[in-house]
Amino acid sequence: xxxxxxxxxxxxxxxxxxxxxxxxxxxxxxxxxxxxxxxxxxxxxxxxxxxxxxxxxxxxxxxxxxxxxxxxxxxxxxxxxxxxxxxxxxxxxxxxxxxxxxxxxxxxxxxxxxxxxxxxxxxxxxxxxxxxxxxxxxxxxxxxxxxxxxxxxxxxxxxxxxxxxxxxxxxxxxxxxxxxxxxxxxxxxxxxxxxxxxxxxxxxxxxxxxxxxxxxxxxxxxxxxxxxxxxxxxxxxxxxxxxxxxxxxxxxxxxxxxxxxxxxxxxxxxxxxxxxxxxxxxxxx
Amino acid sequence: xxxxxxxxxxxxxxxxxxxxxxxxxxxxxxxxxxxxxxxxxxxxxxxxxxxxxxxxxxxxxxxxxxxxxxxxxxxxxxxxxxxxxxxxxxxxxxxxxxxxxxxxxxxxxxxxxxxxxxxxxxxxxxxxxxxxxxxxxxxxxxxxxxxxxxxxxxxxxxxxxxxxxxxxxxxxxxxxxxxxxxxxxxxxxxxxxxxxxxxxxxxxxxxxxxxxxxxxxxxxxxxxxxxxxxxxxxxxxxxxxxxxxxxxxxxxxxxxxxxxxxxxxxxxxxxxxxxxxxxxxxxxx
Numbered sequence: 001x002x003x004x005x006x007x008x009x010x011x012x013x014x015x016x017x018x019x020x021x022x023x024x025x026x027x028x029x030x031x032x033x034x035x036x037x038x039x040x041x042x043x044x045x046x047x048x049x050x051x052x053x054x055x056x057x058x059x060x061x062x063x064x065x066x067x068x069x070x071x072x073x074x075x076x077x078x079x080x081x082x083x084x085x086x087x088x089x090x091x092x093x094x095x096x097x098x099x100x101x102x103x104x105x106x107x108x109x110x111x112x113x114x115x116x117x118x119x120x121x122x123x124x125x126x127x128x129x130x131x132x133x134x135x136x137x138x139x140x141x142x143x144x145x146x147x148x149x150x151x152x153x154x155x156x157x158x159x160x161x162x163x164x165x166x167x168x169x170x171x172x173x174x175x176x177x178x179x180x181x182x183x184x185x186x187x188x189x190x191x192x193x194x195x196x197x198x199x200x201x202x203x204x205x206x207x208x209x210x211x212x213x214x215x216x217x218x219x220x221x222x223x224x225x226x227x228x229x230x231x232x233x234x235x236x237x238x239x240x241x242x243x244x245x246x247x248x249x250x251x252x253x254x255x256x257x258x259x260x261x262x263x264x265x266x267x268x269x270x271x272x273x274x275x276x277x278x279x280x281x282x283x284x285x
Numbered sequence: 286x287x288x289x290x291x292x293x294x295x296x297x298x299x300x301x302x303x304x305x306x307x308x309x310x311x312x313x314x315x316x317x318x319x320x321x322x323x324x325x326x327x328x329x330x331x332x333x334x335x336x337x338x339x340x341x342x343x344x345x346x347x348x349x350x351x352x353x354x355x356x357x358x359x360x361x362x363x364x365x366x367x368x369x370x371x372x373x374x375x376x377x378x379x380x381x382x383x384x385x386x387x388x389x390x391x392x393x394x395x396x397x398x399x400x401x402x403x404x405x406x407x408x409x410x411x412x413x414x415x416x417x418x419x420x421x422x423x424x425x426x427x428x429x430x431x432x433x434x435x436x437x438x439x440x441x442x443x444x445x446x447x448x449x450x451x452x453x454x455x456x457x458x459x460x461x462x463x464x465x466x467x468x469x470x471x472x473x474x475x476x477x478x479x480x481x482x483x484x485x486x487x488x489x490x491x492x493x494x495x496x497x498x499x500x501x502x503x504x505x506x507x508x509x510x511x512x513x514x515x516x517x518x519x520x521x522x523x524x525x526x527x528x529x530x531x532x533x534x535x536x537x538x539x540x541x542x543x544x545x546x547x548x549x550x551x552x553x554x555x556x557x558x559x560x561x562x563x564x565x566x567x568x569x570x
Binding site: 267 | 448546
């Protein structure tokens with residue numbers, strides 16, 4: 001293992017096995033041809049032609065489009081093509097987060113290969129001049145990544161919620177960080193990757209935050225997502241990321257970015273620039 | 286103007302107008318065909334064939350190769366193809382900085398399109414909780430970028446000098462920062478770009494550093510490069526970068542990276558992710 005392996009494993013994909021998904025002529029996602037063939041059964045919603053899929057809902061209203069697609073997703077769930085829906089709406093956008101063209105259940109996002117946005121918070125404490133990082137162990141009953149190590153706070157960004165508002169909500173639910181303290185988090189950039197899953201493609205952008213916490217702070221999880229919290233010296237975090245797959249996959253990238261920005265991965269590292277460009281790829285659409 | 290314009294102008298290039306330059310079969314640079322035709326006159330040093338140029342020096346010694354190329358450069362200078370040499374040796378590498386395959390005068394680097402490495406230091410002071418940044422005005426008699434705004438400390442990385450050692454040397458010469466204080470600078474990543482100049486291609490990697498300076502610190506230039514220093518509130522630095530071309534071109538990228546990492550360019554910025562991926566492109570060789 002090594003830092004670069006995490007970058008590579010989050011960016012393993014075969015773009016040529018996907019066909020574009022477009023709204024109003026703009027590519028907003030892409031999907032496997034097998035999934036596109038399923039969508040042929042709703043020609044009033046999806047136009048599947050010439051190796052691409054276009055949203056075919058007449059009119060331009062966000063609500064009209066979104067409810068037409070939601071109906072298809074419910075029927076795909078009944079057919080067993082999708083195995084769950086989450087009831088949380090993601091905004092389908094082209095490029096940056098503003099400019100929503102369609103709302104879609106979060107669980108369907110990878111099937112359509114749409115951009116998903118999330119927030120990850122590096123919560124750290126300085127003890128005798130040494131940086132320590134709060135780490136969460138995910139609960140064993142979680143549907144995704146049970147028992148894996150995770151950020152103190154991390155979550156997806158649903159449509160229509162501001163970045164700070166969502167961060168404050170996640171901070172309260174996942175670690176009992178009060179809104180005032182959460183508002184002191186510094187936004188420090190993004191990490192992006194293009195991963196492939198069984199469902200499809202995940203072109204994700206994670207907004208990253210650093211929050212220095214008081215020494216007496218103790219996290220407390222109120223939504224059942226976390227089993228246990230640890231306060232680790234940054235050297236232990238570095239070794240765990242570098243030498244193992246204990247962390248939920250995309251957390252590794254956000255932590256590597258933290259380690260670089262704070263000088264814990266030094267510029268003498270033989271893959272320094274490759275790591276940095278690997279953490280921030282432009283996404284294909 | 287806007288932040289993204291600086292990213293674009295540092296990455297304006299037409300790769301298809303260049304042919305690769307290889308050493309031992311590895312692409313380490315690229316050049317204009319017109320420059321390659323000049324090199325045909327030294328077939329014992331350069332093999333110019335099939336739209337590419339290979340180093341043809343027999344043997345594998347770094348010294349032998351480098352002195353053969355240095356002789357060609359001196360003759361190119363006499364012919365007027367090159368207009369100056371700097372007497373500072375850059376290491377020609379593939380990808381990261383270690384692993385030098387050839388030494389070459391810094392002035393010839395863009396003609397051969399080899400990777401060049403530099404260091405830029407963001408020197409800042411916290412006054413009443415507000416970040417202020419030390420900015421330099423380059424002397425009017427400088428050959429490159431006279432009278433432009435510049436970082437407090439910035440310079441190229443010659444071969445065979447360690448990163449910290451070179452940073453300390455530049456800090457002393459350019460701003461009278463003592464080595465002990467310079468060693469407290471935090472390495473915070475890189476910024477990369479692929480620019481085209483009259484000479485050729487510049488695939489550059491800049492190592493970036495943040496250094497919080499004491500309030501009483503006053504810079505002082507000992508090598509004639511700087512005419513004047515200013516201590517500006519970060520808001521003025523932000524506006525100057527965003528709205529003007531007063532800074533030496535590549536400084537804009539390093540400052541935009543600083544503004545993002547410290548939260549002064551917030552994640553709500555409409556081109557936030559495009560800026561970040563634009564500051565950290567993978568280079569083509």
